[in-house]
Amino acid sequence: MATAEDPVKKAEIDQPLLERHKKPVCLIVLGMAGSGKTTFVQQLTGLLHMKKKAPYVINLDPACREVPYPVNIDIRDTVNYKEVMKQYSLGPNGGIVTSLNLFATKFDQVIKLIEKKSENTEIAIFDTPGQIEVFTWSASGSIISETLGALFPTVVVYVIDTVRSVSPVTFMSNMLYACSILYKLRLPFIIVMNKIDVVSHKFALEWMKDFEMFEEAVERDKSHHANLSRSLSLTLDEFYKDITTVGFSAVTGEGFEEFLAAVDAAVVEYETEYCPEHDRLLKLQAEARTKDKDRQKKKFQHDFDNDMKKIELVRNHSTTFWKNRRRSNSRNRINLLVHHEQNIGEIVFVRYIKRCEFD
């Protein structure tokens, strides 16, 4: 398991973030309802302000009553969640999904605003709805995360309620969810074990580092899910190795510096792993498109040649016909032939235009 204090990563992040990147680092804050996302964003915003590094804050939760931090862009200014529910006859979750989808259609404007601020903004923070699946498994969530990932160094911050995770089963469920989000969004990932002012997150670090310690905890837990947790934990071993975990208290601000170091390390990962992979995929897509175009071009050429043969045949036939035609009883046949010639002429014309497009 990697922590922000790893010497290799620390060496790579000696240079301050702002000097390496002109664009802000985008933090997408996700987490189960009640994990403390909003309090975390509030604390983070306050601490960054104190450091004279005011973040650009975007609220993506259309259903929240109030936002307890200074917000630069608020989804509620663009979409009226209650109106959406009424207009489309939706329940609360459907209303949130549809509101986020409507907002995603205007996401290019958000990008423009962030770019405008890029000169003197280091960090942009996105607070997301409590119904985590609304963001992670919706089209709008993919659009937003992919757009950000393509333009700015983007990091997913997954907030976990440490107090509730002392139970191995809850801990395992949370980790499985984190793992599924990582594979869905494929962006650098930081786990924030929140509420460490109540319970230290050391037990979680130990469970992630040492499988036997987790197994002991599972043995103590009499839950009927214990066996499943044990085998899943082995599966998650690989996931733990690549993930950065920091303890944080959204109430006291403890863990702030460690979190910033983790963000810096995640940006290095974005540059060294995410960007090359992203470019590789784009290249593959471009190659596939070229191949498809070549295939269509060949097929077109084949059809075009066949048409030319057909028209030549009709032309020869009609020349003979016109030569031998007799005036009586031939009007319909003449009309048919003219019509046929016109049709083939149109096909050839359309194909000719298409060939010009190919070239």
Ligand SMILES: Nc1nc2c(ncn2[C@@H]2O[C@H](COP(=O)(O)OP(=O)(O)OP(=O)(O)O)[C@@H](O)[C@H]2O)c(=O)[nH]1
């Ligand atoms: N002691 C303690 N309480 C916290 C901390 N972070 C959040 N809380 C409390 O946890 C509760 C939930 O916090 P929120 O910030 O509303 O959680 P959320 O994830 O935004 O919730 P949703 O908007 O429902 O998704 C609140 O009562 C907070 O005061 C923390 O670090 N320590």
